[in-house]
Amino acid sequence: MEKNLKRMATMHRMQTTGLALFYKNGFYKTSIDDILKELDLSKGAFYYHFKSKEDFFISILENLVVRKVYSMLIEPIEGHDNPLDLISKCIEDALQTAEHNQNDYGFLLNNFLNEFNGRNPEIMKYLNDTLKIWEVNLVSSLKKGKFNGYVDRHVDCEGVASYIISSFLGVRTLMVEGSATALRYRYMQQLRFYFRAIAHKQVA
Amino acid sequence: MEKNLKRMATMHRMQTTGLALFYKNGFYKTSIDDILKELDLSKGAFYYHFKSKEDFFISILENLVVRKVYSMLIEPIEGHDNPLDLISKCIEDALQTAEHNQNDYGFLLNNFLNEFNGRNPEIMKYLNDTLKIWEVNLVSSLKKGKFNGYVDRHVDCEGVASYIISSFLGVRTLMVEGSATALRYRYMQQLRFYFRAIAHKQVA
């Protein structure tokens, strides 16, 4: 088993710097040599561990991206509190992280979703699956919120989930340009406003 | 002046098929030869009219994309009616067009915004300017709506505009994958719900 440790360590090194460069420059604009130069490794090492550039990228999705999405977007909304509060808090955290840390995984999804759209069905499948996981968890969280009296009975949970995801992906696209902080502030204000509208109406 | 006609015709031919291919396969994954093959033209013709691939793309942005954004997203919301109705109608039309016509320009913006982000400042400037034009028009439309009693006095027009743009860009990213029609339906429902919340409150 010890021999596998070295293998895993090298593969992991390749994956993390690979992801960083793919995120920064795009998949097609990042050559394998670029990654290897950063790691002081050779072509031989790369093709010993991965069978192709595409295979390499999929392994990154499976190992790094999916897990990050879980820890940043899914786990924080689990619990029995008001889901609308949990979700808005979670999204605000994600946006705030994105502001300070360029190598942010929420936007990564958005980035790659656009890059591979209609060009690489295999990779698109993984990206869509990851999005779907987020969506499913949002929906179930909202439904639980309905049951617990936090969310109005009449709202369409699937619709709300899609709307949340849409606006999040969109605002992440916008945030990279300029005034990320101001944008986040305005975005969160509108999101919370929207959430108040779908919250359970208290009889005055 | 007649000789200029031929020049313009050829350039326009190059630009339209260039845009179609850039949209379909991405800027970096589309070679100039790809475009020329489709047009039965040669490298010489291309570099006679344009000084580089980047210059070519910018000319496409200036001539085709910006105008399309105007006609699809800006002109439809001009007028003295309820801006919330105009905007939701306009966005629904844009999404519906996108469903049937793959080569849609609303998403194009989103697509390119992602592809050039942090990689090509010159092109990013043009894309951001185009977005800004849309935003400015949305804001002024909303403010007029406030003045005319369609929009609640307390809403932050800049915030609403950003939120609209965000959700639109996001939903266009999502729509390319699968069930575009269902997604559009759910999205429009939530957008209209959100709009009702920011509309002028009638005293019952």
Added chain:
DNA sequence: TAAAATACCGACTACTTGGTTTGTTGTTTT
């Protein structure tokens, strides 16, 4: 300790791409 598997090196191939250059043809201009 010899054999065998693991992990890696780096030169090489086959191919693509943006861009250059030189040449050709038809049309204006002088």
Added chain:
DNA sequence: AAAACAACAAACCAAGTAGTCGGTATTTTA
């Protein structure tokens, strides 16, 4: 009629790029 020019054609170049392959050092195993 000659020079000039617009609008292309096509061969060419240098710089990449994904992937291959024979070889090698280092562990593991028998």
